[in-house]
Amino acid sequence: MSAVRSMLAAAACVAATTAAARALDECMPSGDHAAVTRCLADADRAAQYDLARAEAAAAKAARDLDAVTGRPGAVAAHARSKRAFVEYRTAQCSLVRAMYASGTGADQGALACRIDATRGRVRDLQP
Numbered sequence: 680m681s682a683v684r685s686m687l688a689a690a691a692c693v694a695a696t697t698a699a700a701r702a703l704d705e706c707m708p709s710g711d712h713a714a715v716t717r718c719l720a721d722a723d724r725a726a727q728y729d730l731a732r733a734e735a736a737a738a739k740a741a742r743d744l745d746a747v748t749g750r751p752g753a754v755a756a757h758a759r760s761k762r763a764f765v766e767y768r769t770a771q772c773s774l775v776r777a778m779y780a781s782g783t784g785a786d787q788g789a790l791a792c793r794i795d796a797t798r799g800r801v802r803d804l805q806p
Contacts, residue, residue: 702791726801733801733804736804
């Protein structure tokens with residue numbers, strides 16, 4: 680049974696580091712460590728802006744749906760989903776940071792994870 684756990688742990692490691700690869704891949708050509716970090720910070724600001732817009736649009740759609748149907752539910756469901764996403768993103772990116780074993784790329788890996796998760800959420804919220 681421990682062999683299965685080891686394989687599952689290895690798969691989680693791969694998944695955690697793969698999740699961070701996209702934003703890192705975009706920023707790695709930027710240059711040295713500081714330039715990559717600046718690139719990631721810029722990408723994070725853009726992703727957060729896009730998320731705020733997508734969340735606002737989803738909230739409006741939920742309010743409109745509740746108003747049209749006369750039944751509450753969509754607004755509350757959106758609020759729960761929004762909170763759950765933030766909790767998931769925080770936990771997932773903490774895992775990514777931990778998988779770097781506090782190496783010099785840990786902060787970049789965690790930030791890239793945040794960017795990739797945020798971009799995924801934006802895609803999920805689009806109609």
